[in-house]
Each structure stands twice: as structure tokens, then as C-alpha cells.
Amino acid sequence: MTTPGRGLHGRVLDALGPAITAGEYPPGSVLRTDELAQRFDVSRSVMREAVRVLESMHLVESRRRVGVTVRPRAEWNVYDPQVIRWRLAGAxxxxxxxxxxxxxxxxxxxxxxxxxxxxxxxxxxxxxxxxxxxxxxxxxxxxxxxxxxxxxxxxxxxxxxxxxxxxxxxxxxxxxxxxxxxxxxxxxxxxxxxxxxxxxxxxxxxxxxxxxxxxxxxxxxxxxxxxxxxxxx
Amino acid sequence: MTTPGRGLHGRVLDALGPAITAGEYPPGSVLRTDELAQRFDVSRSVMREAVRVLESMHLVESRRRVGVTVRPRAEWNVYDPQVIRWRLAGAxxxxxxxxxxxxxxxxxxxxxxxxxxxxxxxxxxxxxxxxxxxxxxxxxxxxxxxxxxxxxxxxxxxxxxxxxxxxxxxxxxxxxxxxxxxxxxxxxxxxxxxxxxxxxxxxxxxxxxxxxxxxxxxxxxxxxxxxxxxxxx
DNA sequence: GAAGCTAAAAAGTCAGACTTATTCATCACA
DNA sequence: TGTGATGAATAAGTCTGACTTTTTAGCTTC
Structure with missing residues (x-):
């Protein structure tokens, strides 16, 4: 098992990652960075780092003027050990x-x-x-x-x-x-x-x-x- | 092929990713965020986002007081399509x-x-x-x-x-x-x-x-x- | 109804100040 | 001589606020 919570952005990921992979935010859902930052009580910079990581896993896509969109499951990097763990922990x-x-x-x-x-x-x-x-x-x-x-x-x-x-x-x-x-x-x-x-x-x-x-x-x-x-x- | 250069941090990744996977920075090498930010002429926040992505690929590890350390090849997320592309483009x-x-x-x-x-x-x-x-x-x-x-x-x-x-x-x-x-x-x-x-x-x-x-x-x-x-x- | 213009919205970028953990060197003490 | 505590230095981590850029949606005009 890897270190759970290496920094604030890690905590955010530990909450958001499982939620997304569990389908809590269905593909196409749009999240806003500022709103998420408020919800998790972190600064925008920390939230942005978390989003970047989710983006590199192809879990979400960030586009100007629209927000952070959850991608369809077929596009997820399902070989990413972190993604695998999140999914194994979920439904x-x-x-x-x-x-x-x-x-x-x-x-x-x-x-x-x-x-x-x-x-x-x-x-x-x-x-x-x-x-x-x-x-x-x-x-x-x-x-x-x-x-x-x-x-x-x-x-x-x-x-x-x-x-x-x-x-x-x-x-x-x-x-x-x-x-x-x-x-x-x-x-x-x-x-x-x-x-x-x-x-x-x-x-x-x-x-x-x-x-x-x-x-x-x-x-x-x-x-x-x-x-x-x-x-x- | 994915979009090359979705934002500044993407440009940084397109430069750093291939360099690291090509072994230009051998495992154990230590990089400093501030120095990299200067070298690529981007702000620290952008540089930090890039580092976070590299970290999620297990290419590097970021630790306080020491810097951003390149991890040994055996720990890289070699199934990450991005990593595969970088390596296929390299030596x-x-x-x-x-x-x-x-x-x-x-x-x-x-x-x-x-x-x-x-x-x-x-x-x-x-x-x-x-x-x-x-x-x-x-x-x-x-x-x-x-x-x-x-x-x-x-x-x-x-x-x-x-x-x-x-x-x-x-x-x-x-x-x-x-x-x-x-x-x-x-x-x-x-x-x-x-x-x-x-x-x-x-x-x-x-x-x-x-x-x-x-x-x-x-x-x-x-x-x-x-x-x-x-x-x- | 189509083309173009405008305004708003959200991500993207930057700079600077401050916090915190970690390491390393120094020094006192056994 | 070795060991443990102390403290200073360092680089990442965090926060804030201002500003820029892109893209969309709505409105206007022809």
C-alpha cells in the first residue's frame, strides 16, 4: 500500500478518485475547480494539482469556460495502480x-x-x-x-x-x-x-x-x- | 495521438517526460522545482502541476527539504500511454x-x-x-x-x-x-x-x-x- | 435564419508571502 | 569516542489575490 495522504492534494485525491471511479459523478458530469476547492477546504492551487493528476489518469478533462468534465469509463487509465486500488475499494x-x-x-x-x-x-x-x-x-x-x-x-x-x-x-x-x-x-x-x-x-x-x-x-x-x-x- | 500542449504545464511535460524516460536524468537524480521553473520560464505553480503529474506516473518522487527525485525505472507506470509514447520516441x-x-x-x-x-x-x-x-x-x-x-x-x-x-x-x-x-x-x-x-x-x-x-x-x-x-x- | 459581435464564466497564469517538514551540522554530555 | 539533543538552513507545501485567455451563449443585425 502506498502512503495515504502525501500532502493536501493527496487527501483530495483520496476523496475524489474513489468517488469518480465509483460512478458517483457519471461521465459527462461537470465539476468546477473553485467549488471543489471550497468543498474540500483547500486553496485553488492545491485543487488544481489534484485535478491535474486526475487528468493524467484520463479520469477527467479540464477545459476552459466549461470546467472539469468526467470522462467515460472506456477512456480511463485502468492500468494505473492508483485507479485499480480505487476501483477495487468501490462498488x-x-x-x-x-x-x-x-x-x-x-x-x-x-x-x-x-x-x-x-x-x-x-x-x-x-x-x-x-x-x-x-x-x-x-x-x-x-x-x-x-x-x-x-x-x-x-x-x-x-x-x-x-x-x-x-x-x-x-x-x-x-x-x-x-x-x-x-x-x-x-x-x-x-x-x-x-x-x-x-x-x-x-x-x-x-x-x-x-x-x-x-x-x-x-x-x-x-x-x-x-x-x-x-x-x- | 493526444493534444500536444494543453496548457503551459503540458509543454513542460513534453520536455521533461521524454528527458526522464530517456534516462537523461538517471534514477536518484534530484531536481528542484524552483530551478526547473526558471529553466522552463514558467511560474512555480505551473511547474508544481507538472511535477504532480510526473509523480502520479511514478517517474519522480517529491520530498520536502530534498527535492524532486527521479525514481528507478522498475517503479515507473509503464502502462501509462503517455509514458509509452515518451519511451517509444526515445532511445x-x-x-x-x-x-x-x-x-x-x-x-x-x-x-x-x-x-x-x-x-x-x-x-x-x-x-x-x-x-x-x-x-x-x-x-x-x-x-x-x-x-x-x-x-x-x-x-x-x-x-x-x-x-x-x-x-x-x-x-x-x-x-x-x-x-x-x-x-x-x-x-x-x-x-x-x-x-x-x-x-x-x-x-x-x-x-x-x-x-x-x-x-x-x-x-x-x-x-x-x-x-x-x-x-x- | 445566418453571420457576427459582445459579455460572462471558468480555467489558466503569475508573483509574493508565509508555513512546515526534514536534513545536516554543531555542540554538550555521558 | 560515541551519542543524543539543539538549532539553523533549505526546499517543498500552502494560501491569497490579481490578472489573462479562451470559449461559450446570448443578442443584435442584416
């Missing part, structure tokens, strides 16, 4: 979770395949450590500890792929896994089959078997998708 | 092009599979139109016209997938295809085999055959990757 969390899980199902298998050929010895070792950690915490209602290893594991796969675009999805995957553990599914211990798949995946990467690594990851992500289907068919 | 364009093409190879096949089951009749029709347009412009050095249809085709696949995360990669794919046509490979007419694959893909989606759609798209993206290997082995 369309289930929808968002599904979108991201589908993205994972596309990216992670390919990343795992690349990791099998590119991973360094240290990365392989770390991967195995994570898998063992998952095994060790997979029983006895230690979901919180399990999550830590799970996140580290998937993050390492993405980093070890050697592709920076994949690597930067680590935070997204972390959010999805955390969200799953905290609010939605998984009230009991994780599926033993899934744990085994992770151990085997670490093996495949270590042995430099991209085909097997990709196939195993596909099984993992299919499982993640099925979890969602069970929850919201 | 590590080849590296960036490769990263993005690998991303395409992961995402597009899955998107095509989803499109085969989710695409509306109108989307299927548009897809076919695009494919025919590609055929029509595939000979006689009409690369510019070909590109338009190619971009529209891939964009439609991503949109028709029904997943918003995929849909938002349309701009990225457009940048990659445009970059390829304009500067790097493709001095002659496009590969006829690739054109055929697109026609068949439109077919597969129309017929609702996800497996075939995914397989065909994999062939297309493998081709795109090979093009890069030929250029920079």
Missing part, C-alpha cells in the same frame, strides 16, 4: 476482480514460460522458497501467512520473465490475491491441488521447461477463474 | 517495442478467444470489413492504408473480448503497429501469409470458434515476434 469490485483475473490468465502463463528460460539461479531458489512457504502455511487457517508467500511467488514469476511490462503487473496480481483472501472467496484453507501446482511450477522453472511451466500456470489461472465463477456465476 | 525504442510485442503475444490470443464467444454481430461485421481492407491494401506499397485497417482490426479484437483491461491495450497495440510501419521493419508489402491469417481469424470469430481464433492469433503474434528477431537478433 464494482467484483467486476474489476474478474477483469484482472482474466488478464492474469493471459499474462502469467506466458510469463512463466519465459521465466523457465530466463530465471537466474537466485530467482529459482526464491521461487522454491515461496512454494515451500505456501506448503507450510496451507493448513491450519493461516491464510494471512499463505497470502504473503503466494504473492511473492507470482511476483517472482513475473519478474523472472525478464519482461518489464509483465514485471509491473506484480502489484496488480498482489491486489487481486489480497482482495480474494480478505473479502471474497477463501474462508477455509487453500485448495491442496493449487498448492501442488505451485510447487510443480517452481520445479518446471528450475529445470528450464517452458512448456510445462506455461501449462501448469494455465491450470493455476483456470482455477482462479473458477473460484470467481463459483462466487458470481 | 530505448527497440527495447520498448520488444516488451510491448511480447505483451501482445500474451494478451491478444486470449482476447481473440473471448471475442469468438462474446463478439456482437456488428463487431464481427466490422472485423471482416477490416480484414478485407487489409487484403485490398496489401499490395502496391500502400503501407499507410494497410496500417489503418490493421490497427482497426486488432483494436476490434481487443474490444470484442468484452474485457476492459484488454480493450484499453488498443492504444498500445496501435502504437506498436504504427512504430513498426514507420521506422523499423516493413519496407515492402506485408507478408501475404499474415494477411491470410487475419482473414481466417475474422472467420473464426464470426463462426464462434474460440480455439481456432486463439490458435490463429498465436500464429500472428509469433510472426510479429519473429519480425523483431530478424531486425535485432
Amino acid at each position: 464494482d469490485r467484483p467486476h474489476q476482480l474478474r477483469s484482472l483475473t482474466v488478464l492474469r490468465s493471459a499474462v502469467e502463463p506466458v510469463a512463466a514460460g519465459l521465466a523457465a528460460t530466463h530465471a537466474t539461479a537466485e530467482q529459482c531458489a526464491e521461487l522454491t522458497r515461496c512454494a515451500l512457504g505456501m506448503v507450510a502455511t496451507s493448513r491450519g487457517h493461516r491464510l494471512q501467512d499463505y497470502l504473503v508467500h503466494d504473492v511473492a511467488f507470482h511476483r517472482m514469476i513475473l519478474v523472472a520473465s525478464g519482461n518489464e511490462m509483465f514485471a509491473r503487473l506484480g502489484d496488480v496480481v498482489a491486489e487481486v490475491l489480497a482482495g480474494r483472501t480478505h473479502h471474497e472467496v477463501m474462508f477455509e484453507d487453500p485448495d491442496p491441488a493449487a498448492v501442488t501446482l505451485h510447487v510443480q511450477l517452481a520445479e518446471a522453472v528450475r529445470e528450464g521447461d517452458p512448456v510445462r511451466a506455461e501449462r501448469l500456470t494455465r491450470e493455476i489461472t483456470v482455477g482462479a477463474l473458477q473460484e470467481l465463477d463459483i462466487l458470481a456465476p | 530505448d525504442r527497440p527495447h520498448q517495442l520488444r516488451s510491448l510485442t511480447v505483451l501482445r503475444s500474451a494478451v491478444e490470443p486470449v482476447a481473440a478467444g473471448l471475442a469468438a464467444t462474446h463478439a456482437t454481430a456488428e463487431q464481427c461485421a466490422e472485423l471482416t470489413r477490416c480484414a478485407l481492407g487489409m487484403v485490398a491494401t496489401s499490395r502496391g506499397h500502400r503501407l499507410q492504408d494497410y496500417l489503418v485497417h490493421d490497427v482497426a482490426f486488432h483494436r476490434m479484437i481487443l474490444v470484442a473480448s468484452g474485457n476492459e483491461m484488454f480493450a484499453r491495450l488498443g492504444d498500445v497495440v496501435a502504437e506498436v503497429l504504427a512504430g513498426r510501419t514507420h521506422h523499423e521493419v516493413m519496407f515492402e508489402d506485408p507478408d501475404p501469409a499474415a494477411v491470410t491469417l487475419h482473414v481466417q481469424l475474422a472467420e473464426a470469430v464470426r463462426e464462434g470458434d474460440p480455439v481456432r481464433a486463439e490458435r490463429l492469433t498465436r500464429e500472428i503474434t509469433v510472426g510479429a515476434l519473429q519480425e523483431l528477431d530478424i531486425l535485432a537478433p
Whole structure:
């Protein structure tokens, strides 16, 4: 989690961002900087900085003589980690979770395949450590500890792929896994089959078997998708 | 392409963004707002807005008493369309092009599979139109016209997938295809085999055959990757 | 009814004064 | 000698008020 409230403009963003992404101000809505500044009790300069940030996320568009217009959802920078967090915290969390899980199902298998050929010895070792950690915490209602290893594991796969675009999805995957553990599914211990798949995946990467690594990851992500289907068919 | 120079702070960004992403200010470099404001001949308020935007892209970090620090590349929001454009315009364009093409190879096949089951009749029709347009412009050095249809085709696949995360990669794919046509490979007419694959893909989606759609798209993206290997082995 | 003019509205810009957090160097004390 | 407290310097952060610029909407005129 990033620092919540780095300055006044950050506070404003923490209030406005979630409101906009939640659809509280529907696309086309017009806000006025001065009015917002009054509402949040900050100076116009601070408000302007906040608007600039929202603008860079393509959440709003600022035009002279008209005001700050909320843009349609299709134009939002939905890969911005901040936007993702705001949306995950809001009402369309289930929808968002599904979108991201589908993205994972596309990216992670390919990343795992690349990791099998590119991973360094240290990365392989770390991967195995994570898998063992998952095994060790997979029983006895230690979901919180399990999550830590799970996140580290998937993050390492993405980093070890050697592709920076994949690597930067680590935070997204972390959010999805955390969200799953905290609010939605998984009230009991994780599926033993899934744990085994992770151990085997670490093996495949270590042995430099991209085909097997990709196939195993596909099984993992299919499982993640099925979890969602069970929850919201 | 977005509007270049929407206000003074935009001009500053158009100068600073490319400089930072090009590594002109290496990670750890410290800039001072006042100095930058002087250099670009703008007021401090304008400069502060620009810094806030760079900060929201995780390109820099602003801290009291120390200044504006350039963050390490690994922390940049590399999915921000603006950042992508800056980097594609800079020195590590080849590296960036490769990263993005690998991303395409992961995402597009899955998107095509989803499109085969989710695409509306109108989307299927548009897809076919695009494919025919590609055929029509595939000979006689009409690369510019070909590109338009190619971009529209891939964009439609991503949109028709029904997943918003995929849909938002349309701009990225457009940048990659445009970059390829304009500067790097493709001095002659496009590969006829690739054109055929697109026609068949439109077919597969129309017929609702996800497996075939995914397989065909994999062939297309493998081709795109090979093009890069030929250029920079 | 179309073209052009005018006035208002809201963002954009600037300058300057002031506040606050953070760092670094100095100094006293153990 | 090392450690902790003190204080000054520094750069970002904030606020205010005046002014500029662009764009729209309404009105006038032909």
C-alpha cells in the first residue's frame, strides 16, 4: 500500500478518485475547480494539482469556460495502480476482480514460460522458497501467512520473465490475491491441488521447461477463474 | 495521438517526460522545482502541476527539504500511454517495442478467444470489413492504408473480448503497429501469409470458434515476434 | 435564419508571502 | 569516542489575490 495522504492534494485525491471511479459523478458530469476547492477546504492551487493528476489518469478533462468534465469509463487509465486500488475499494469490485483475473490468465502463463528460460539461479531458489512457504502455511487457517508467500511467488514469476511490462503487473496480481483472501472467496484453507501446482511450477522453472511451466500456470489461472465463477456465476 | 500542449504545464511535460524516460536524468537524480521553473520560464505553480503529474506516473518522487527525485525505472507506470509514447520516441525504442510485442503475444490470443464467444454481430461485421481492407491494401506499397485497417482490426479484437483491461491495450497495440510501419521493419508489402491469417481469424470469430481464433492469433503474434528477431537478433 | 459581435464564466497564469517538514551540522554530555 | 539533543538552513507545501485567455451563449443585425 502506498502512503495515504502525501500532502493536501493527496487527501483530495483520496476523496475524489474513489468517488469518480465509483460512478458517483457519471461521465459527462461537470465539476468546477473553485467549488471543489471550497468543498474540500483547500486553496485553488492545491485543487488544481489534484485535478491535474486526475487528468493524467484520463479520469477527467479540464477545459476552459466549461470546467472539469468526467470522462467515460472506456477512456480511463485502468492500468494505473492508483485507479485499480480505487476501483477495487468501490462498488464494482467484483467486476474489476474478474477483469484482472482474466488478464492474469493471459499474462502469467506466458510469463512463466519465459521465466523457465530466463530465471537466474537466485530467482529459482526464491521461487522454491515461496512454494515451500505456501506448503507450510496451507493448513491450519493461516491464510494471512499463505497470502504473503503466494504473492511473492507470482511476483517472482513475473519478474523472472525478464519482461518489464509483465514485471509491473506484480502489484496488480498482489491486489487481486489480497482482495480474494480478505473479502471474497477463501474462508477455509487453500485448495491442496493449487498448492501442488505451485510447487510443480517452481520445479518446471528450475529445470528450464517452458512448456510445462506455461501449462501448469494455465491450470493455476483456470482455477482462479473458477473460484470467481463459483462466487458470481 | 493526444493534444500536444494543453496548457503551459503540458509543454513542460513534453520536455521533461521524454528527458526522464530517456534516462537523461538517471534514477536518484534530484531536481528542484524552483530551478526547473526558471529553466522552463514558467511560474512555480505551473511547474508544481507538472511535477504532480510526473509523480502520479511514478517517474519522480517529491520530498520536502530534498527535492524532486527521479525514481528507478522498475517503479515507473509503464502502462501509462503517455509514458509509452515518451519511451517509444526515445532511445530505448527497440527495447520498448520488444516488451510491448511480447505483451501482445500474451494478451491478444486470449482476447481473440473471448471475442469468438462474446463478439456482437456488428463487431464481427466490422472485423471482416477490416480484414478485407487489409487484403485490398496489401499490395502496391500502400503501407499507410494497410496500417489503418490493421490497427482497426486488432483494436476490434481487443474490444470484442468484452474485457476492459484488454480493450484499453488498443492504444498500445496501435502504437506498436504504427512504430513498426514507420521506422523499423516493413519496407515492402506485408507478408501475404499474415494477411491470410487475419482473414481466417475474422472467420473464426464470426463462426464462434474460440480455439481456432486463439490458435490463429498465436500464429500472428509469433510472426510479429519473429519480425523483431530478424531486425535485432 | 445566418453571420457576427459582445459579455460572462471558468480555467489558466503569475508573483509574493508565509508555513512546515526534514536534513545536516554543531555542540554538550555521558 | 560515541551519542543524543539543539538549532539553523533549505526546499517543498500552502494560501491569497490579481490578472489573462479562451470559449461559450446570448443578442443584435442584416
